[in-house]
Amino acid sequence: MRTIAINEIGATPAAMNLPDPEPGPAQSRVKIIAAGLNPLDWKIADGALKDSVPYTFPLVLGVDGAGVVDAAGPDARFGVGEQVFGRFFGVSRGVGTYAEYAIATEDDAVIPIPEGMLYTKAAALPTAGMTALKVVEEAGVGQAGVEDGKSVLIVGATGGVGRPAVRLAASRGATVIATARPNSAAAMRELGAAETIDHGRGDLREQVRAVRRDGVDAIIDLVSDRTAAERLAALLRPGGVYVSTVWAVNPDALEAQEIRGVNLDYTPTTDLLQRAVELVEAGDMRIEVEEEIPLKEAPAALTRSRTGTSSGKTVIRL
Numbered sequence: 167m168r169t170i171a172i173n174e175i176g177a178t179p180a181a182m183n184l185p186d187p188e189p190g191p192a193q194s195r196v197k198i199i200a201a202g203l204n205p206l207d208w209k210i211a212d213g214a215l216k217d218s219v220p221y222t223f224p225l226v227l228g229v230d231g232a233g234v235v236d237a238a239g240p241d242a243r244f245g246v247g248e249q250v251f252g253r254f255f256g257v258s259r260g261v262g263t264y265a266e267y268a269i270a271t272e273d274d275a276v277i278p279i280p281e282g283m284l285y286t287k288a289a290a291l292p293t294a295g296m297t298a299l300k301v302v303e304e305a306g307v308g309q310a311g312v313e314d315g316k317s318v319l320i321v322g323a324t325g326g327v328g329r330p331a332v333r334l335a336a337s338r339g340a341t342v343i344a345t346a347r348p349n350s351a352a353a354m355r356e357l358g359a360a361e362t363i364d365h366g367r368g369d370l371r372e373q374v375r376a377v378r379r380d381g382v383d384a385i386i387d388l389v390s391d392r393t394a395a396e397r398l399a400a401l402l403r404p405g406g407v408y409v410s411t412v413w414a415v416n417p418d419a420l421e422a423q424e425i426r427g428v429n430l431d432y433t434p435t436t437d438l439l440q441r442a443v444e445l446v447e448a449g450d451m452r453i454e455v456e457e458e459i460p461l462k463e464a465p466a467a468l469t470r471s472r473t474g475t476s477s478g479k480t481v482i483r484l
């Protein structure tokens with residue numbers, strides 16, 4: 167089968183023809199129709215998980231995908247012909263979704279594709295949708311802590327996770343301040359942001375202070391490193407929350423300022439994915455496919471993701 171894979175940690179992802187994977191007794195083989203691209207994919211290629219997960223090579227990249235089951239073991243959750251999507255995590259088995267076939271195991275957050283949802287949208291949804299839901303919940307939006315109208319700064323708002331997070335936070339009653347370059351500002355407002363600030367134009371903290379003199383109640387940060395996060399934390403009022411998806415906050419240091427620091431760590435589950443789907447179907451979260459590319463262009467798209475020159479979700483068509 168055609169794949170995009172690596173032969174060792176740190177190798178440049180490349181097209182490889184590999185044998186079709188065979189499903190085990192409790193596994194389904196999925197003919198992938200669309201695969202979602204996430205920064206996690208190039209991070210895995212760089213070895214980001216090497217201390218927690220054994221890698222098997224050649225390693226086919228990709229964790230998000232959607233397709234049709236074409237072979238299944240006797241105890242598999244999904245039978246031949248079922249349309250499924252979700253998060254397929256096969257680093258330890260060398261299988262991923264940048265391929266004509268992937269394997270859904272019992273542990274994967276894979277569920278049936280909702281009626282009427284396109285394969286491309288289903289492929290874009292899993293990691294972005296589940297993460298957006300988790301960060302908004304961790305920030306306390308729509309729950310005790312950040313009641314209606316309280317303010318949330320979303321840094322990295324124009325990305326794959328940021329866009330659904332902006333929509334969800336706004337639909338749950340928060341006043342959202344979203345980072346966006348000028349060409350994305352209108353899209354952020356359309357998703358529900360009350361204000362946008364341009365991260366390409368100088369100091370973020372000063373720009374937020376200009377629109378919210380008293381600071382904000384929560385920060386959802388998808389990009390800042392530790393130094394930048396420390397600076398932004400000064401915007402939070404006591405009792406505030408700082409959620410980082412890139413592990414940039416020091417919860418102990420923030421506690422001294424009466425701020426809860428959260429470095430997001432969660433396990434994707436079928437329940438969480440189902441909740442994300444329901445929010446998308448209700449219009450409270452939006453998943454948009456920014457670009458569709460053929461498999462052979464995935465290495466270049468991974469480079470764009472790594473260098474920060476992509477925007478929104480990229481989906482690979484098999």
Ligand SMILES: NC(=O)c1ccc[n+]([C@@H]2O[C@H](COP(=O)([O-])OP(=O)(O)OC[C@H]3O[C@@H](n4cnc5c(N)ncnc54)[C@H](OP(=O)(O)O)[C@@H]3O)[C@@H](O)[C@H]2O)c1
Pocket residue numbers: 204205206209293294297321322323324325326327328345346347365388389410411412429430431432471474475476477478479
């Ligand atoms: N911990 C977890 O469980 C978890 C789960 C999912 C994702 N993540 C991580 O979260 C991060 C975001 O994921 P993603 O899928 O949303 O990535 P993405 O689609 O690549 O989006 C990143 C966005 O950040 C913007 N950006 C870059 N530098 C910025 C800055 N200095 N200030 C404000 N915005 C900036 C970019 O916009 P411009 O191009 O316009 O600058 C881009 O739209 C990734 O590092 C990912 O690995 C972690």
